Amino acid sequence: MGFLTKMNLVRLVLIALLVVCFGDRAQGQQFQVDRSTIESWIFQRQNGSEQAKKSLAAQIDLKIEAIKSIVQLSEQQVIQLRLAGEGDIKRFYDAVLEVYRKVDDMEMNQNAINEAYQLTTPLQQKLASGLFDDQSLMHKVLRGTLSTEQITALETSEKRRREQIIGTLVRGYLATVDQMIPMSVKQMEQLTEILRERTAKDKLTGEYGIYVVGYRLAKVPEDDLGEILQPVQLKALRQMGNQMEGIAGFLRQQGMIMDEIDAE
Amino acid sequence: MVFRSVYQRWLGAVALLVMVGGGACAQDEPIVEVEEVQVDVFERDIMIVDAVQNRNPEDRKKLLQQTLEPILKSELYFLFMVTDAPNSDRKVILEAAEKELRAMDDMLVDQNAVNGLGMAFGATTVIAQTSTGMSLKANPYTRIQESLQAVAAQHMGPEKAEKYNSELAKRIEFRREAMIGMVVHLLDQRLELSVEQRDQIKENLTEKWSGWKNMSVEGYLSNSNYIPVLPFPLIDTVLNRDQRTVWKNLNQYHFPMQINNDQFSMEWGF
Numbered sequence: 001m002g003f004l005t006k007m008n009l010v011r012l013v014l015i016a017l018l019v020v021c022f023g024d025r026a027q028g029q030q031f032q033v034d035r036s037t038i039e040s041w042i043f044q045r046q047n048g049s050e051q052a053k054k055s056l057a058a059q060i061d062l063k064i065e066a067i068k069s070i071v072q073l074s075e076q077q078v079i080q081l082r083l084a085g086e087g088d089i090k091r092f093y094d095a096v097l098e099v100y101r102k103v104d105d106m107e108m109n110q111n112a113i114n115e116a117y118q119l120t121t122p123l124q125q126k127l128a129s130g131l132f133d134d135q136s137l138m139h140k141v142l143r144g145t146l147s148t149e150q151i152t153a154l155e156t157s158e159k160r161r162r163e164q165i166i167g168t169l170v171r172g173y174l175a176t177v178d179q180m181i182p183m184s185v186k187q188m189e190q191l192t193e194i195l196r197e198r199t200a201k202d203k204l205t206g207e208y209g210i211y212v213v214g215y216r217l218a219k220v221p222e223d224d225l226g227e228i229l230q231p232v233q234l235k236a237l238r239q240m241g242n243q244m245e246g247i248a249g250f251l252r253q254q255g256m257i258m259d260e261i262d263a264e
Numbered sequence: 265m266v267f268r269s270v271y272q273r274w275l276g277a278v279a280l281l282v283m284v285g286g287g288a289c290a291q292d293e294p295i296v297e298v299e300e301v302q303v304d305v306f307e308r309d310i311m312i313v314d315a316v317q318n319r320n321p322e323d324r325k326k327l328l329q330q331t332l333e334p335i336l337k338s339e340l341y342f343l344f345m346v347t348d349a350p351n352s353d354r355k356v357i358l359e360a361a362e363k364e365l366r367a368m369d370d371m372l373v374d375q376n377a378v379n380g381l382g383m384a385f386g387a388t389t390v391i392a393q394t395s396t397g398m399s400l401k402a403n404p405y406t407r408i409q410e411s412l413q414a415v416a417a418q419h420m421g422p423e424k425a426e427k428y429n430s431e432l433a434k435r436i437e438f439r440r441e442a443m444i445g446m447v448v449h450l451l452d453q454r455l456e457l458s459v460e461q462r463d464q465i466k467e468n469l470t471e472k473w474s475g476w477k478n479m480s481v482e483g484y485l486s487n488s489n490y491i492p493v494l495p496f497p498l499i500d501t502v503l504n505r506d507q508r509t510v511w512k513n514l515n516q517y518h519f520p521m522q523i524n525n526d527q528f529s530m531e532w533g534f
Contacts, residue, residue, distance in 0.1 A: 045488055061506045062456035069458040128488070160459065168445040172481060175442035178435060179335075179405055181530070182342035185434040206453075207485050230345060236338075236530040 032108055033116050035100050041120040042096060046127060049096070053089065056131060060085035063132055067142070070157045071150040084141035088131050095123060125254065129206035165204055170195045173213040181236045183229070190228045194220055203256040211247055212256050218244040324398065325369040331394045331523060334530065336365050336408050341532040343412050346431045347424040354534055357419050364411035371407060373399040391478045395524035403478050404523060443476035444469045450484050450491055451499065454514060455507045468498040483519030490517045 039049050046052035064081050067073060073081070099119045106112045132138045146154065174188045174195075183191075198216045203209075218241030225234050251257045340361055344354060373390055392400040409432055416425040448466050451457060457465070469476075475492060484490055493516045503511055 045486075047489060055510075058506065058510050059456070062510065065504060065506055066456040066458060069460075157459065164462070165449065168442075168449045171438070171442040172446040172449070175439045176481070178439065180338060182338055182435070184342075184346060184431055185438050188435075188438055207488065210481075210485060232341065232531070232533050236532075239530060 033103060033106075033113055035103070038100060038103055038116065038120060039096075041117060042099075042123045042127070044124070052127065053093070056089045056092075057086075059132065060089075060138070063138065067154065071146065071153050077145045080141050080145050081138060084137040085132060087137045091137070092123070092126065092131055099123065129208065129254065133205065162204075165209070166196055166199055167192070169204055169210050169213050170199065173210050173217070177217075177237070177240070180240065181233055183233065187228050187233075191217070191220075194224060194228075201258040203254075208251065208254060208256060211244075212251055214244050215247055215251055215257060217241065321369075324372060325366075327396050328369055328372060328394070328398055329365050331396045331398070332365060332368060332404055332408065335404060335523070336361055336412075337532045337534075338530065339405075339408050339412055340534070342431075343416060343428050344534075347416070347420060347427050349420065349424065353420065357415055358534060360415045360419055361412060364415060365408075368404070368407060368411075371400045371402040371404065373401045389518075390520045392521040392523050395522070399520070400523075403521065405521075406477065440470075440476055443479050443481065444473070446481045447476070447479075447492055447494070450481075451511075454488065454491070455503065455510055457507075461502050464502045465499060468502070469494070472498055478518075478521065480519050480521040482522070483517075490515050490519070492516065493518050 043049050043052045046055060060082055063085065064073070064078055067081070068078075099116075102119060103116045106116060142154075143151065170192050171188075174183075174191055177183070178188065195213060195216055198220065199213060202212045202216070204212055217237070222234070222238075225237065229237065248257070340358065343349070343357070349357065389401060390399040391403050394400070413425070413429060413432070416428045420428075444466060447469060448457070448462050451465060452462060473495060475494070479492055484492060491514050499511060500508060
């Protein structure tokens with residue numbers, strides 16, 4: 001069963017559960033989804049809104065320290081970056097409040113519960129992929145306040161870090177595939193090279209990065225794989241890869257995969 | 265594996281929804297109805313779990329064999345591939361491997377220990393969980409590989425046995441590097457490590473940490489508050505003050521490996 005199929009399945013379960021819970025009220029009373037329910041949907045992996053806020057604030061300090069380990073920052077630059085990071089957090093929590101308001105205004109019924117859940121999904125995904133990404137205020141302020149030399153140093157470091165991440169995720173993914181479809185290390189090293197190339201332009205940050213690797217492996221042309229794997233391994237890999245098809249739409253929606261490679 | 269994590273994640277999501285929904289309707293709605301919905305969706309799995317818990321030891325043993333057989337067959341394929349074993353030898357090796365498989369029920373964790381106080385007091389460590397509802401106290405992949413090493417030594421001659429041992433050792437080393445790399449990546453995502461810190465932590469873990477052997481990364485990738493159980497000094501001494509504050513608030517937890525081979529009925533040619 002594919003990723004999206006399961007996602008839809010769980011959404012159906014969600015609706016079913018809520019209907020079971022609130023079903024009797026529907027007959028004589030009203031459905032209810034309060035703010036605490038919305039909060040639990042958005043912050044389910046962060047132990048609640050307050051804990052998430054603390055973690056995000058701590059992340060600002062960590063990011064600034066990480067930048068300082070690469071380039072020297074003036075006190076003014078640190079202040080600007082911190083303010084920008086806080087702006088990102090505020091922007092996120094404003095969006096949370098907006099969802100609260102929209103849900104408050106909804107007349108609750110089965111469809112509205114589904115709609116309310118849909119409203120929380122982008123916020124859950126934003127938390128999962130990281131608040132301080134290329135689109136963040138912090139990133140923009142960083143680019144605006146640094147000198148050309150500082151930007152060059154930072155970009156060199158980011159490039160190295162990105163290469164490390166790609167290598168780590170590719171090898172991590174292949175090590176898990178190896179448990180189902182055992183491969184020689186020579187085969188895994190050859191696949192690593194192909195996947196490094198094919199994921200070079202993808203966004204691999206956040207918790208979905210490893211799925212991008214899985215998707216890319218599933219899309220490697222048969223001829224290329226045939227030069228590395230035995231026919232039986234190839235068949236098994238294709239069988240496994242079929243299950244990754246469903247995830248493509250989700251990864252594309254998240255801006256994590258670049259379609260040009262598929263079009264080659 | 266990664267796919268299993270998707271499955272596991274959604275099971276977790278259902279559990280969460282059961283909690284949320286259960287809380288929401290706690291006053292006047294019997295929770296049992298919520299559980300019925302869960303059974304509708306994961307009917308097979310829930311029924312299997314129920315069946316396993318009520319099964320006699322002999323049935324559990326058979327179910328374990330069925331569950332582990334796909335792993336055994338895939339590893340056998342690798343053994344045949346790297347040793348170029350002739351068809352005439354394969355039948356004997358297959359029989360010997362199946363005999364080994366029948367003796368693997370000692371990995372089973374007593375279900376009473378899982379359900380009862382044994383787990384709470386750490387008397388039983390669950391290394392792996394199967395989709396058929398069983399808990400294992402050993403890594404089944406490692407166990408199968410070790411069994412096949414013995415089978416190869418007994419039935420294939422020293423040269424071919426050594427070939428398998430050598431290729432397997434390389435795979436294990438690949439896995440070790442990959443898992444330690446993933447741990448550093450998980451820490452990096454949460455702590456914004458510098459290049460030097462990443463290198464130092466990797467070096468520390470490579471030298472002094474064996475937890476990678478039974479590690480399953482999927483649970484951590486989808487639960488940002490959790491990291492694997494790591495020796496404190498190997499990490500703490502490398503971090504700066506701000507990182508240490510975050511590190512101390514992370515939950516260290518061992519997610520058991522998920523064994524769910526029935527998702528793929530792969531053909532290995534024997």
